[in-house]
Amino acid sequence: MxxxxxxxxxxxxxxxxxxxxxxxxxxxxxxxxxxxxxxxxxxxxxxxxxxxxxxxxxxxxxxxxxxxxxxxxxxxxxxxxxxxxxxxxxxxxxxxxxxxxxxxxxxxxxxxxxxxxxxxxxxxxxxxxxxxxxxxxxxxxxxxxxxxxxxxxxxxxxxxxxxxxxxxxxxxxxxxxxxxxxxxxxxxxxxxxxxxxxxxxxxxxxxxxxxxxxxxxLKNSPLDRGKPQASPGLLGKHYAPHARLILLKMVNPTSLHQTLRRLVSDETSKGNRVGLLIASEDLPFVQDLPAKLAVIGSLDDLATVARNLYGGIRQLDQENVDLILARDFGNFGLGMAIRDRLSRASSQQITDDEQP
Structure with a gap:
Protein backbone atom coordinates (compact mmCIF):
# COMPACT_ATOMS: atom_id res chain seq x y z
CA MET A 1 0.00 0.00 0.00
CA LEU A 218 -16.26 -13.05 -30.32
CA LYS A 219 -19.60 -14.67 -29.56
CA ASN A 220 -18.73 -16.64 -26.45
CA SER A 221 -16.12 -14.95 -24.31
CA PRO A 222 -14.00 -17.25 -22.15
CA LEU A 223 -15.26 -17.04 -18.59
CA ASP A 224 -12.95 -19.37 -16.71
CA ARG A 225 -11.04 -17.74 -13.89
CA GLY A 226 -7.44 -18.94 -14.06
CA LYS A 227 -7.43 -19.33 -17.84
CA PRO A 228 -5.23 -16.76 -19.65
CA GLN A 229 -7.32 -14.29 -21.63
CA ALA A 230 -6.30 -12.81 -24.98
CA SER A 231 -7.85 -9.46 -24.10
CA PRO A 232 -8.88 -7.52 -21.02
CA GLY A 233 -12.58 -7.32 -20.26
CA LEU A 234 -13.51 -10.89 -21.20
CA LEU A 235 -14.28 -12.31 -17.77
CA GLY A 236 -17.99 -12.84 -17.19
CA LYS A 237 -18.41 -10.46 -14.24
CA HIS A 238 -16.83 -7.09 -14.93
CA TYR A 239 -17.48 -3.32 -14.89
CA ALA A 240 -19.94 -3.92 -12.03
CA PRO A 241 -21.37 -1.45 -9.51
CA HIS A 242 -21.64 -2.26 -5.82
CA ALA A 243 -25.42 -2.51 -6.25
CA ARG A 244 -27.05 -5.41 -8.05
CA LEU A 245 -27.75 -4.54 -11.68
CA ILE A 246 -30.50 -5.92 -13.92
CA LEU A 247 -30.27 -5.22 -17.65
CA LEU A 248 -33.60 -4.83 -19.42
CA LYS A 249 -32.72 -5.94 -22.94
CA MET A 250 -36.12 -5.07 -24.30
CA VAL A 251 -36.98 -3.78 -27.77
CA ASN A 252 -40.58 -2.74 -27.15
CA PRO A 253 -40.65 0.64 -25.33
CA THR A 254 -44.07 -0.01 -23.81
CA SER A 255 -42.92 -3.33 -22.38
CA LEU A 256 -39.75 -1.69 -21.09
CA HIS A 257 -41.59 1.04 -19.22
CA GLN A 258 -44.20 -1.32 -17.84
CA THR A 259 -41.48 -3.65 -16.59
CA LEU A 260 -39.54 -0.79 -15.02
CA ARG A 261 -42.65 0.34 -13.16
CA ARG A 262 -43.46 -3.19 -12.01
CA LEU A 263 -39.93 -3.90 -10.80
CA VAL A 264 -39.67 -0.59 -8.95
CA SER A 265 -42.98 -1.31 -7.22
CA ASP A 266 -41.91 -4.83 -6.29
CA GLU A 267 -38.49 -3.84 -4.99
CA THR A 268 -39.58 -0.77 -3.02
CA SER A 269 -42.32 -2.85 -1.37
CA LYS A 270 -39.49 -5.04 -0.04
CA GLY A 271 -37.71 -1.98 1.33
CA ASN A 272 -35.04 -1.87 -1.38
CA ARG A 273 -33.74 1.39 -2.83
CA VAL A 274 -33.86 1.38 -6.64
CA GLY A 275 -31.95 3.36 -9.25
CA LEU A 276 -32.80 3.66 -12.94
CA LEU A 277 -30.11 4.00 -15.63
CA ILE A 278 -32.15 5.29 -18.53
CA ALA A 279 -32.30 7.33 -21.74
CA SER A 280 -33.84 10.80 -21.90
CA GLU A 281 -36.70 9.33 -23.92
CA ASP A 282 -37.66 7.17 -20.91
CA LEU A 283 -37.94 10.04 -18.46
CA PRO A 284 -41.61 11.02 -19.04
CA PHE A 285 -42.68 7.43 -18.34
CA VAL A 286 -40.78 6.88 -15.09
CA GLN A 287 -40.09 10.27 -13.48
CA ASP A 288 -42.94 9.81 -11.00
CA LEU A 289 -41.49 6.56 -9.65
CA PRO A 290 -39.87 6.36 -6.17
CA ALA A 291 -36.44 5.69 -7.65
CA LYS A 292 -33.15 7.51 -8.11
CA LEU A 293 -32.58 8.47 -11.75
CA ALA A 294 -29.43 8.58 -13.89
CA VAL A 295 -30.39 9.88 -17.34
CA ILE A 296 -27.29 9.28 -19.45
CA GLY A 297 -28.32 10.52 -22.89
CA SER A 298 -30.60 10.12 -25.87
CA LEU A 299 -31.13 6.97 -27.90
CA ASP A 300 -30.15 9.09 -30.90
CA ASP A 301 -26.80 10.10 -29.34
CA LEU A 302 -24.94 7.00 -28.25
CA ALA A 303 -21.64 8.91 -28.00
CA THR A 304 -23.13 10.87 -25.09
CA VAL A 305 -24.59 7.69 -23.58
CA ALA A 306 -21.17 6.02 -23.71
CA ARG A 307 -19.50 9.08 -22.20
CA ASN A 308 -21.94 9.10 -19.28
CA LEU A 309 -22.32 5.34 -18.78
CA TYR A 310 -19.86 4.69 -15.95
CA GLY A 311 -20.54 8.06 -14.34
CA GLY A 312 -24.23 7.23 -14.21
CA ILE A 313 -23.58 3.83 -12.67
CA ARG A 314 -21.24 5.33 -10.07
CA GLN A 315 -23.76 8.11 -9.33
CA LEU A 316 -26.41 5.55 -8.42
CA ASP A 317 -23.90 3.69 -6.26
CA GLN A 318 -23.14 6.96 -4.46
CA GLU A 319 -26.87 7.30 -3.78
CA ASN A 320 -26.73 3.92 -2.01
CA VAL A 321 -29.29 2.11 -4.12
CA ASP A 322 -29.65 -1.63 -3.65
CA LEU A 323 -30.66 -2.34 -7.24
CA ILE A 324 -29.96 -0.65 -10.57
CA LEU A 325 -32.39 -1.25 -13.43
CA ALA A 326 -30.58 -0.41 -16.68
CA ARG A 327 -32.15 -0.12 -20.09
CA ASP A 328 -30.43 -1.47 -23.20
CA PHE A 329 -29.24 0.83 -25.98
CA GLY A 330 -29.23 -1.59 -28.90
CA ASN A 331 -26.40 -3.38 -30.64
CA PHE A 332 -25.50 -1.03 -33.50
CA GLY A 333 -22.51 1.29 -33.46
CA LEU A 334 -21.48 2.21 -29.90
CA GLY A 335 -24.54 0.32 -28.67
CA MET A 336 -22.51 -2.89 -28.98
CA ALA A 337 -19.92 -1.66 -26.48
CA ILE A 338 -22.56 -0.23 -24.14
CA ARG A 339 -24.48 -3.52 -24.17
CA ASP A 340 -21.28 -5.48 -23.54
CA ARG A 341 -20.45 -3.41 -20.44
CA LEU A 342 -23.97 -3.54 -19.03
CA SER A 343 -24.24 -7.28 -19.73
CA ARG A 344 -21.03 -8.03 -17.84
CA ALA A 345 -22.04 -5.69 -15.00
CA SER A 346 -25.44 -7.35 -14.62
CA SER A 347 -26.54 -10.21 -12.42
CA GLN A 348 -29.69 -10.74 -14.49
CA GLN A 349 -31.02 -9.85 -17.94
CA ILE A 350 -34.66 -9.54 -18.98
CA THR A 351 -35.90 -9.60 -22.57
CA ASP A 352 -39.35 -8.93 -24.05
CA ASP A 353 -40.14 -12.65 -23.73
CA GLU A 354 -38.91 -12.90 -20.16
CA GLN A 355 -40.87 -10.22 -18.33
CA PRO A 356 -41.35 -10.89 -14.64
Missing amino acids: NPVTRILTISERNPDPSIIAVASQAILEGKLVAFPTETVYGLGANALNPEAVARIFSAKGRPAEDPLIIHLASPSDLPRVTLEVPPMALLLAQEFWPGPLTLVLRRHPAVPPSVSAGLDTVAVRVPAHPVALALIQTSGVPIAAPSANLFGHSSPTTARHVWEDLSGRIDLILDGGPTPVGVESTVLDLTSSIPTILRPGGVTLEALQEIIGDVHT
Whole structure:
Protein backbone atom coordinates (compact mmCIF):
# COMPACT_ATOMS: atom_id res chain seq x y z
CA MET A 1 0.00 0.00 0.00
CA ASN A 2 1.14 3.52 -0.78
CA PRO A 3 0.20 5.77 2.19
CA VAL A 4 0.07 8.92 0.04
CA THR A 5 -1.47 9.30 -3.40
CA ARG A 6 -0.80 12.69 -4.97
CA ILE A 7 -3.23 14.38 -7.36
CA LEU A 8 -1.90 16.89 -9.88
CA THR A 9 -4.37 18.88 -11.98
CA ILE A 10 -3.28 19.20 -15.59
CA SER A 11 -4.74 20.88 -18.65
CA GLU A 12 -6.33 18.39 -21.03
CA ARG A 13 -5.38 20.35 -24.15
CA ASN A 14 -2.06 21.88 -23.13
CA PRO A 15 -0.36 19.61 -20.58
CA ASP A 16 2.14 21.43 -18.38
CA PRO A 17 5.60 19.99 -19.21
CA SER A 18 6.71 20.30 -15.58
CA ILE A 19 3.80 18.16 -14.39
CA ILE A 20 4.40 15.65 -17.18
CA ALA A 21 8.06 15.52 -16.14
CA VAL A 22 7.08 14.60 -12.56
CA ALA A 23 4.77 11.85 -13.79
CA SER A 24 7.32 10.54 -16.30
CA GLN A 25 9.99 10.32 -13.63
CA ALA A 26 7.59 8.32 -11.47
CA ILE A 27 7.02 5.90 -14.37
CA LEU A 28 10.77 5.49 -14.86
CA GLU A 29 11.17 4.81 -11.13
CA GLY A 30 8.71 1.91 -11.36
CA LYS A 31 5.82 3.76 -9.73
CA LEU A 32 2.14 3.78 -10.68
CA VAL A 33 0.56 6.82 -12.34
CA ALA A 34 -3.14 7.16 -13.19
CA PHE A 35 -3.76 9.37 -16.20
CA PRO A 36 -6.61 10.26 -18.55
CA THR A 37 -6.96 8.69 -21.97
CA GLU A 38 -9.77 9.42 -24.40
CA THR A 39 -11.55 6.24 -23.24
CA VAL A 40 -11.22 5.92 -19.44
CA TYR A 41 -8.48 6.70 -16.91
CA GLY A 42 -5.57 4.28 -17.14
CA LEU A 43 -3.26 3.01 -14.40
CA GLY A 44 0.17 3.27 -15.96
CA ALA A 45 3.52 1.64 -15.34
CA ASN A 46 6.63 0.96 -17.41
CA ALA A 47 5.53 -1.95 -19.59
CA LEU A 48 9.10 -3.26 -19.85
CA ASN A 49 9.65 -3.38 -16.07
CA PRO A 50 8.28 -6.67 -14.60
CA GLU A 51 8.27 -5.30 -11.04
CA ALA A 52 6.30 -2.22 -12.07
CA VAL A 53 3.84 -4.38 -14.00
CA ALA A 54 3.37 -6.57 -10.92
CA ARG A 55 2.42 -3.46 -8.93
CA ILE A 56 -0.46 -2.79 -11.33
CA PHE A 57 -1.93 -6.22 -10.62
CA SER A 58 -1.43 -5.78 -6.87
CA ALA A 59 -2.95 -2.28 -6.70
CA LYS A 60 -6.03 -3.29 -8.66
CA GLY A 61 -6.46 -6.74 -7.17
CA ARG A 62 -6.36 -7.95 -10.77
CA PRO A 63 -5.98 -11.67 -11.54
CA ALA A 64 -2.87 -12.65 -13.49
CA GLU A 65 -4.92 -14.17 -16.32
CA ASP A 66 -6.35 -10.77 -17.28
CA PRO A 67 -3.80 -9.09 -19.61
CA LEU A 68 -2.87 -5.43 -19.90
CA ILE A 69 -2.85 -3.07 -22.87
CA ILE A 70 0.42 -1.37 -23.80
CA HIS A 71 0.13 2.27 -24.78
CA LEU A 72 2.57 3.69 -27.33
CA ALA A 73 3.41 7.21 -28.44
CA SER A 74 3.39 6.33 -32.14
CA PRO A 75 2.85 3.41 -34.53
CA SER A 76 6.60 3.62 -35.18
CA ASP A 77 7.09 2.17 -31.67
CA LEU A 78 5.34 -1.10 -32.54
CA PRO A 79 8.65 -2.98 -33.17
CA ARG A 80 9.59 -2.34 -29.52
CA VAL A 81 6.73 -4.52 -28.28
CA THR A 82 5.69 -6.74 -31.20
CA LEU A 83 7.56 -9.40 -33.19
CA GLU A 84 6.02 -8.33 -36.49
CA VAL A 85 3.85 -5.54 -37.83
CA PRO A 86 1.50 -6.95 -40.47
CA PRO A 87 0.29 -4.66 -43.28
CA MET A 88 -3.25 -4.71 -41.87
CA ALA A 89 -1.97 -3.32 -38.58
CA LEU A 90 -0.35 -0.42 -40.42
CA LEU A 91 -3.56 0.21 -42.36
CA LEU A 92 -5.63 0.27 -39.18
CA ALA A 93 -3.07 2.43 -37.39
CA GLN A 94 -3.18 4.94 -40.21
CA GLU A 95 -6.97 5.10 -40.00
CA PHE A 96 -7.65 4.87 -36.25
CA TRP A 97 -4.52 5.88 -34.33
CA PRO A 98 -4.30 7.83 -32.17
CA GLY A 99 -7.66 6.49 -31.01
CA PRO A 100 -9.68 3.88 -29.12
CA LEU A 101 -8.57 0.82 -31.07
CA THR A 102 -6.34 -1.85 -29.54
CA LEU A 103 -4.63 -4.42 -31.77
CA VAL A 104 -3.59 -7.88 -30.61
CA LEU A 105 -0.27 -8.84 -32.25
CA ARG A 106 2.64 -11.17 -31.53
CA ARG A 107 4.51 -10.23 -28.36
CA HIS A 108 8.16 -9.14 -28.47
CA PRO A 109 10.45 -10.94 -25.97
CA ALA A 110 11.26 -7.57 -24.40
CA VAL A 111 7.70 -7.42 -23.06
CA PRO A 112 7.33 -9.31 -19.76
CA PRO A 113 4.99 -12.29 -20.13
CA SER A 114 2.96 -11.00 -17.18
CA VAL A 115 1.71 -8.14 -19.36
CA SER A 116 0.00 -10.68 -21.63
CA ALA A 117 -1.16 -13.28 -19.09
CA GLY A 118 1.72 -15.50 -20.23
CA LEU A 119 0.49 -15.66 -23.83
CA ASP A 120 2.66 -14.97 -26.89
CA THR A 121 0.38 -12.12 -27.95
CA VAL A 122 0.28 -8.49 -26.83
CA ALA A 123 -2.45 -5.83 -26.93
CA VAL A 124 -1.26 -2.38 -28.07
CA ARG A 125 -2.69 1.01 -28.96
CA VAL A 126 -1.81 4.70 -29.38
CA PRO A 127 -4.15 6.80 -27.22
CA ALA A 128 -5.76 9.99 -28.51
CA HIS A 129 -5.37 12.16 -25.42
CA PRO A 130 -2.75 14.93 -25.12
CA VAL A 131 -1.92 14.05 -21.50
CA ALA A 132 -1.48 10.35 -22.25
CA LEU A 133 0.66 11.01 -25.31
CA ALA A 134 2.82 13.55 -23.49
CA LEU A 135 3.39 11.09 -20.63
CA ILE A 136 4.44 8.28 -22.98
CA GLN A 137 6.63 10.52 -25.12
CA THR A 138 8.40 12.12 -22.16
CA SER A 139 8.98 8.89 -20.27
CA GLY A 140 10.36 7.28 -23.42
CA VAL A 141 8.98 3.84 -22.55
CA PRO A 142 5.83 1.92 -23.52
CA ILE A 143 3.27 2.23 -20.75
CA ALA A 144 1.06 -0.67 -19.67
CA ALA A 145 -2.24 0.72 -18.48
CA PRO A 146 -5.48 -1.05 -17.61
CA SER A 147 -8.37 1.02 -16.28
CA ALA A 148 -7.49 2.81 -13.03
CA ASN A 149 -10.02 1.14 -10.73
CA LEU A 150 -10.32 -1.84 -8.46
CA PHE A 151 -10.65 -4.98 -10.53
CA GLY A 152 -14.21 -5.77 -11.58
CA HIS A 153 -15.59 -2.35 -10.57
CA SER A 154 -17.09 0.20 -12.97
CA SER A 155 -14.33 1.93 -14.91
CA PRO A 156 -13.22 5.48 -14.00
CA THR A 157 -13.95 8.42 -16.29
CA THR A 158 -12.85 11.13 -13.83
CA ALA A 159 -9.94 11.51 -11.44
CA ARG A 160 -12.44 11.39 -8.57
CA HIS A 161 -13.44 7.89 -9.64
CA VAL A 162 -9.78 6.86 -9.54
CA TRP A 163 -9.34 8.36 -6.08
CA GLU A 164 -12.42 6.55 -4.75
CA ASP A 165 -10.98 3.17 -5.83
CA LEU A 166 -7.22 3.50 -5.57
CA SER A 167 -6.31 6.20 -3.06
CA GLY A 168 -3.44 4.87 -0.97
CA ARG A 169 -2.69 2.13 -3.50
CA ILE A 170 -0.95 4.16 -6.22
CA ASP A 171 1.57 6.99 -6.34
CA LEU A 172 0.10 9.71 -8.53
CA ILE A 173 -3.11 10.76 -10.31
CA LEU A 174 -3.06 13.22 -13.18
CA ASP A 175 -6.43 14.97 -13.18
CA GLY A 176 -7.14 15.96 -16.77
CA GLY A 177 -10.91 16.21 -16.44
CA PRO A 178 -13.60 13.81 -17.70
CA THR A 179 -12.68 11.40 -20.46
CA PRO A 180 -14.41 12.14 -23.80
CA VAL A 181 -15.27 8.62 -25.05
CA GLY A 182 -16.22 6.99 -21.76
CA VAL A 183 -15.94 3.29 -22.70
CA GLU A 184 -12.78 1.31 -23.24
CA SER A 185 -11.07 0.72 -26.57
CA THR A 186 -12.17 -1.87 -29.07
CA VAL A 187 -9.80 -4.86 -28.99
CA LEU A 188 -9.19 -6.41 -32.41
CA ASP A 189 -7.24 -9.65 -32.70
CA LEU A 190 -5.04 -9.67 -35.81
CA THR A 191 -3.38 -13.00 -34.98
CA SER A 192 -6.41 -15.02 -36.09
CA SER A 193 -7.17 -15.90 -39.72
CA ILE A 194 -9.98 -13.33 -39.79
CA PRO A 195 -9.72 -10.15 -37.69
CA THR A 196 -11.86 -10.70 -34.61
CA ILE A 197 -13.28 -8.21 -32.13
CA LEU A 198 -12.54 -9.60 -28.69
CA ARG A 199 -14.01 -6.59 -26.87
CA PRO A 200 -16.27 -3.98 -28.51
CA GLY A 201 -15.41 -0.40 -27.66
CA GLY A 202 -14.84 3.10 -28.94
CA VAL A 203 -14.26 2.07 -32.58
CA THR A 204 -17.38 0.42 -33.97
CA LEU A 205 -17.67 -2.84 -35.90
CA GLU A 206 -19.13 -0.88 -38.80
CA ALA A 207 -16.14 1.49 -38.91
CA LEU A 208 -13.72 -1.44 -38.99
CA GLN A 209 -15.66 -3.19 -41.74
CA GLU A 210 -15.44 -0.09 -43.91
CA ILE A 211 -11.64 -0.27 -43.80
CA ILE A 212 -10.78 -3.98 -43.77
CA GLY A 213 -13.96 -5.79 -44.82
CA ASP A 214 -14.72 -9.03 -43.02
CA VAL A 215 -14.52 -8.76 -39.22
CA HIS A 216 -15.71 -11.40 -36.78
CA THR A 217 -16.95 -10.79 -33.27
CA LEU A 218 -16.26 -13.05 -30.32
CA LYS A 219 -19.60 -14.67 -29.56
CA ASN A 220 -18.73 -16.64 -26.45
CA SER A 221 -16.12 -14.95 -24.31
CA PRO A 222 -14.00 -17.25 -22.15
CA LEU A 223 -15.26 -17.04 -18.59
CA ASP A 224 -12.95 -19.37 -16.71
CA ARG A 225 -11.04 -17.74 -13.89
CA GLY A 226 -7.44 -18.94 -14.06
CA LYS A 227 -7.43 -19.33 -17.84
CA PRO A 228 -5.23 -16.76 -19.65
CA GLN A 229 -7.32 -14.29 -21.63
CA ALA A 230 -6.30 -12.81 -24.98
CA SER A 231 -7.85 -9.46 -24.10
CA PRO A 232 -8.88 -7.52 -21.02
CA GLY A 233 -12.58 -7.32 -20.26
CA LEU A 234 -13.51 -10.89 -21.20
CA LEU A 235 -14.28 -12.31 -17.77
CA GLY A 236 -17.99 -12.84 -17.19
CA LYS A 237 -18.41 -10.46 -14.24
CA HIS A 238 -16.83 -7.09 -14.93
CA TYR A 239 -17.48 -3.32 -14.89
CA ALA A 240 -19.94 -3.92 -12.03
CA PRO A 241 -21.37 -1.45 -9.51
CA HIS A 242 -21.64 -2.26 -5.82
CA ALA A 243 -25.42 -2.51 -6.25
CA ARG A 244 -27.05 -5.41 -8.05
CA LEU A 245 -27.75 -4.54 -11.68
CA ILE A 246 -30.50 -5.92 -13.92
CA LEU A 247 -30.27 -5.22 -17.65
CA LEU A 248 -33.60 -4.83 -19.42
CA LYS A 249 -32.72 -5.94 -22.94
CA MET A 250 -36.12 -5.07 -24.30
CA VAL A 251 -36.98 -3.78 -27.77
CA ASN A 252 -40.58 -2.74 -27.15
CA PRO A 253 -40.65 0.64 -25.33
CA THR A 254 -44.07 -0.01 -23.81
CA SER A 255 -42.92 -3.33 -22.38
CA LEU A 256 -39.75 -1.69 -21.09
CA HIS A 257 -41.59 1.04 -19.22
CA GLN A 258 -44.20 -1.32 -17.84
CA THR A 259 -41.48 -3.65 -16.59
CA LEU A 260 -39.54 -0.79 -15.02
CA ARG A 261 -42.65 0.34 -13.16
CA ARG A 262 -43.46 -3.19 -12.01
CA LEU A 263 -39.93 -3.90 -10.80
CA VAL A 264 -39.67 -0.59 -8.95
CA SER A 265 -42.98 -1.31 -7.22
CA ASP A 266 -41.91 -4.83 -6.29
CA GLU A 267 -38.49 -3.84 -4.99
CA THR A 268 -39.58 -0.77 -3.02
CA SER A 269 -42.32 -2.85 -1.37
CA LYS A 270 -39.49 -5.04 -0.04
CA GLY A 271 -37.71 -1.98 1.33
CA ASN A 272 -35.04 -1.87 -1.38
CA ARG A 273 -33.74 1.39 -2.83
CA VAL A 274 -33.86 1.38 -6.64
CA GLY A 275 -31.95 3.36 -9.25
CA LEU A 276 -32.80 3.66 -12.94
CA LEU A 277 -30.11 4.00 -15.63
CA ILE A 278 -32.15 5.29 -18.53
CA ALA A 279 -32.30 7.33 -21.74
CA SER A 280 -33.84 10.80 -21.90
CA GLU A 281 -36.70 9.33 -23.92
CA ASP A 282 -37.66 7.17 -20.91
CA LEU A 283 -37.94 10.04 -18.46
CA PRO A 284 -41.61 11.02 -19.04
CA PHE A 285 -42.68 7.43 -18.34
CA VAL A 286 -40.78 6.88 -15.09
CA GLN A 287 -40.09 10.27 -13.48
CA ASP A 288 -42.94 9.81 -11.00
CA LEU A 289 -41.49 6.56 -9.65
CA PRO A 290 -39.87 6.36 -6.17
CA ALA A 291 -36.44 5.69 -7.65
CA LYS A 292 -33.15 7.51 -8.11
CA LEU A 293 -32.58 8.47 -11.75
CA ALA A 294 -29.43 8.58 -13.89
CA VAL A 295 -30.39 9.88 -17.34
CA ILE A 296 -27.29 9.28 -19.45
CA GLY A 297 -28.32 10.52 -22.89
CA SER A 298 -30.60 10.12 -25.87
CA LEU A 299 -31.13 6.97 -27.90
CA ASP A 300 -30.15 9.09 -30.90
CA ASP A 301 -26.80 10.10 -29.34
CA LEU A 302 -24.94 7.00 -28.25
CA ALA A 303 -21.64 8.91 -28.00
CA THR A 304 -23.13 10.87 -25.09
CA VAL A 305 -24.59 7.69 -23.58
CA ALA A 306 -21.17 6.02 -23.71
CA ARG A 307 -19.50 9.08 -22.20
CA ASN A 308 -21.94 9.10 -19.28
CA LEU A 309 -22.32 5.34 -18.78
CA TYR A 310 -19.86 4.69 -15.95
CA GLY A 311 -20.54 8.06 -14.34
CA GLY A 312 -24.23 7.23 -14.21
CA ILE A 313 -23.58 3.83 -12.67
CA ARG A 314 -21.24 5.33 -10.07
CA GLN A 315 -23.76 8.11 -9.33
CA LEU A 316 -26.41 5.55 -8.42
CA ASP A 317 -23.90 3.69 -6.26
CA GLN A 318 -23.14 6.96 -4.46
CA GLU A 319 -26.87 7.30 -3.78
CA ASN A 320 -26.73 3.92 -2.01
CA VAL A 321 -29.29 2.11 -4.12
CA ASP A 322 -29.65 -1.63 -3.65
CA LEU A 323 -30.66 -2.34 -7.24
CA ILE A 324 -29.96 -0.65 -10.57
CA LEU A 325 -32.39 -1.25 -13.43
CA ALA A 326 -30.58 -0.41 -16.68
CA ARG A 327 -32.15 -0.12 -20.09
CA ASP A 328 -30.43 -1.47 -23.20
CA PHE A 329 -29.24 0.83 -25.98
CA GLY A 330 -29.23 -1.59 -28.90
CA ASN A 331 -26.40 -3.38 -30.64
CA PHE A 332 -25.50 -1.03 -33.50
CA GLY A 333 -22.51 1.29 -33.46
CA LEU A 334 -21.48 2.21 -29.90
CA GLY A 335 -24.54 0.32 -28.67
CA MET A 336 -22.51 -2.89 -28.98
CA ALA A 337 -19.92 -1.66 -26.48
CA ILE A 338 -22.56 -0.23 -24.14
CA ARG A 339 -24.48 -3.52 -24.17
CA ASP A 340 -21.28 -5.48 -23.54
CA ARG A 341 -20.45 -3.41 -20.44
CA LEU A 342 -23.97 -3.54 -19.03
CA SER A 343 -24.24 -7.28 -19.73
CA ARG A 344 -21.03 -8.03 -17.84
CA ALA A 345 -22.04 -5.69 -15.00
CA SER A 346 -25.44 -7.35 -14.62
CA SER A 347 -26.54 -10.21 -12.42
CA GLN A 348 -29.69 -10.74 -14.49
CA GLN A 349 -31.02 -9.85 -17.94
CA ILE A 350 -34.66 -9.54 -18.98
CA THR A 351 -35.90 -9.60 -22.57
CA ASP A 352 -39.35 -8.93 -24.05
CA ASP A 353 -40.14 -12.65 -23.73
CA GLU A 354 -38.91 -12.90 -20.16
CA GLN A 355 -40.87 -10.22 -18.33
CA PRO A 356 -41.35 -10.89 -14.64
